[in-house]
Amino acid sequence: MSNKKFISLLTTPVVLIVLFFGLRFGYINPMIKAIDIHINGGNFITNTNKYVVKVGDKLPMSLGNYVVVPGFSKKPDLSIVTLNNNGVVSIKDNVLIANKEGLATLGILNKNRVLRKVNIMVVNPKITNMEIKLSNQIKYVGDKASIKSFVDIEDYKKLSDGYKLQYSSTNPEILKVENNTIQATGVGECKLISKYARREIQTSFLIYPKVVSLSAKDSYNLEAGQETNIDVQIKTFPINKKSKVTYTVEDKIDENIYDKNIVKRYTDSGLRTIRGVDVTSDGKIKAYRPGRYKLNIKSGDRSYNTSIYVNKPSFENLKIENLQYFTTKKDNKISIELGWDYNERVDNYKVYMKNTDDDKFNFYSNINTSSEKLPKGNRLSQHITLENRDKKSSKYEFYVIGYNNELTTKKSDILTIDMNDKNQYQKLKVSNVKYKISPDNQNIQLSWDKLNKDTYSYRVYYANHDFKDKSYIMLAKNIKNNKVTIKKPVYFDSNDLNYDFYIVGISKKGQISDFSNPLAYKR
Numbered sequence: 001m002s003n004k005k006f007i008s009l010l011t012t013p014v015v016l017i018v019l020f021f022g023l024r025f026g027y028i029n030p031m032i033k034a035i036d037i038h039i040n041g042g043n044f045i046t047n048t049n050k051y052v053v054k055v056g057d058k059l060p061m062s063l064g065n066y067v068v069v070p071g072f073s074k075k076p077d078l079s080i081v082t083l084n085n086n087g088v089v090s091i092k093d094n095v096l097i098a099n100k101e102g103l104a105t106l107g108i109l110n111k112n113r114v115l116r117k118v119n120i121m122v123v124n125p126k127i128t129n130m131e132i133k134l135s136n137q138i139k140y141v142g143d144k145a146s147i148k149s150f151v152d153i154e155d156y157k158k159l160s161d162g163y164k165l166q167y168s169s170t171n172p173e174i175l176k177v178e179n180n181t182i183q184a185t186g187v188g189e190c191k192l193i194s195k196y197a198r199r200e201i202q203t204s205f206l207i208y209p210k211v212v213s214l215s216a217k218d219s220y221n222l223e224a225g226q227e228t229n230i231d232v233q234i235k236t237f238p239i240n241k242k243s244k245v246t247y248t249v250e251d252k253i254d255e256n257i258y259d260k261n262i263v264k265r266y267t268d269s270g271l272r273t274i275r276g277v278d279v280t281s282d283g284k285i286k287a288y289r290p291g292r293y294k295l296n297i298k299s300g301d302r303s304y305n306t307s308i309y310v311n312k313p314s315f316e317n318l319k320i321e322n323l324q325y326f327t328t329k330k331d332n333k334i335s336i337e338l339g340w341d342y343n344e345r346v347d348n349y350k351v352y353m354k355n356t357d358d359d360k361f362n363f364y365s366n367i368n369t370s371s372e373k374l375p376k377g378n379r380l381s382q383h384i385t386l387e388n389r390d391k392k393s394s395k396y397e398f399y400v401i402g403y404n405n406e407l408t409t410k411k412s413d414i415l416t417i418d419m420n421d422k423n424q425y426q427k428l429k430v431s432n433v434k435y436k437i438s439p440d441n442q443n444i445q446l447s448w449d450k451l452n453k454d455t456y457s458y459r460v461y462y463a464n465h466d467f468k469d470k471s472y473i474m475l476a477k478n479i480k481n482n483k484v485t486i487k488k489p490v491y492f493d494s495n496d497l498n499y500d501f502y503i504v505g506i507s508k509k510g511q512i513s514d515f516s517n518p519l520a521y522k523r
Helices: 003-024 157-162
Strands: 031-033 043-045 050-054 058-062 067-069 078-082 089-092 095-098 102-110 113-123 127-134 144-153 166-169 175-178 181-184 188-196 199-207 210-215 219-223 227-229 233-237 245-249 262-267 270-275 277-279 284-287 291-299 302-311 324-330 333-341 348-355 362-368 379-387 395-404 415-418 434-437 443-447 455-464 473-479 483-487 499-507
Touching: 050 095, 050 157, 078 089, 089 102, 095 113, 127 188, 127 199, 144 157, 144 188, 166 175, 175 188, 210 291, 210 302, 219 227, 219 284, 245 277, 277 291, 284 302, 324 415, 333 395, 333 415, 348 379, 362 379, 455 483, 473 483
Parallel strands: 050 113, 219 302
Antiparallel strands: 031 067, 043 050, 058 095, 078 102, 089 095, 102 113, 127 144, 144 181, 166 188, 175 181, 188 199, 210 233, 227 284, 245 291, 262 270, 270 483, 277 284, 291 302, 324 333, 333 379, 348 362, 348 395, 395 415, 434 443, 443 483, 455 473, 455 499
């Protein structure tokens, strides 16, 4: 065997042993494969071969899953460093910090050797819009929601997801902020501040107490014309805090159970929108039309339904309505036509009067309607003649009470008539009366100019102008506005009848104006 072969056989194991221990204990650098700098949150742009990050970013970095060859070698002590000293970026605990706009280069350093480089471009795109959205509404104490932010930027759109807003509350006792979650903790007004750098948006919140329970009576019974207050029991958190209550009479109802509150009907006052009940903001119910109505009571996020039963008024609660008059003077006498609304439940009406100098009212007359036909226009009247004597006051007062056997109604409002009144209102005439027929030929729409500020209501009459002795027939009464829609009587289309419309006004004192000029009805 030659000397060379002998030396080779002798040294080869020694070399292998030295290499093994050198690699195993890190004295010799192993081969490293698949090593690279990974920046979590950065955007790598292939055509420029750069990572693009924005000013203010703090992005964790890693070297990926690199491979050491041979596998038994000690892992090298690798670090990521900046290869230039321009202050664009800095590194702390393997976190890349983007300080200002510019270019920078990072490298993977193994002892004094740079294994890999990566270029960084730090940008500061202009923010064009910032918005936040909550996962659910924040309105009551205890409500909780997560916040999601949306940022629009002018350039480098892919970076928009990296904008993380900082959130704070102007009053943590009302609105508490933890990371990306807010919770209402108290009652009052507060703002959520959502901020990025020097730009911020403010979102206002008005926090109400949480309504723990809400209840009322299951039903209320009223007569038409009566009022009552809804008594509501509320428990809140925080305890004894006030919570606003709203009351709504529902019209979206099961009509097999409830009546519609708002309906349109032809009445003595023409076509009107009529309510069954009305409710004020403080819970006072006023009943108008018999039926059963659904009332919804709401406070906070709680609601409660109750029924309002409205019955016809008892006879004792009926009231004689719309006592009005027209006077004619001659010498020292005054002739009064006193009128009021007829009620089908009343058989007898008694008229009482007194001079304002007298102490008490005296019975004047009795009108029996039990055997009579329904009066035209549903109005009754009584003619009274007065003469001013004994230097008594010129003023007289009247009221009317209805009777049915032993039962009596409430008395009407007291009507005062002054014999010395010059009756200027009675000389007034409604003007500019117009009418039109509906397209379906079912109703007549009348309008006119308002008489004056003292006018309380109006009436509509018609008469056949072919008759020498005109008989004025009432079509509508107690009209509160200067227009009305009435159902057209079928006989208005008769060829042998010629009708005129007339309007009169009623003052707040109950005095009746003169008839308007006739308006001819043309078929």
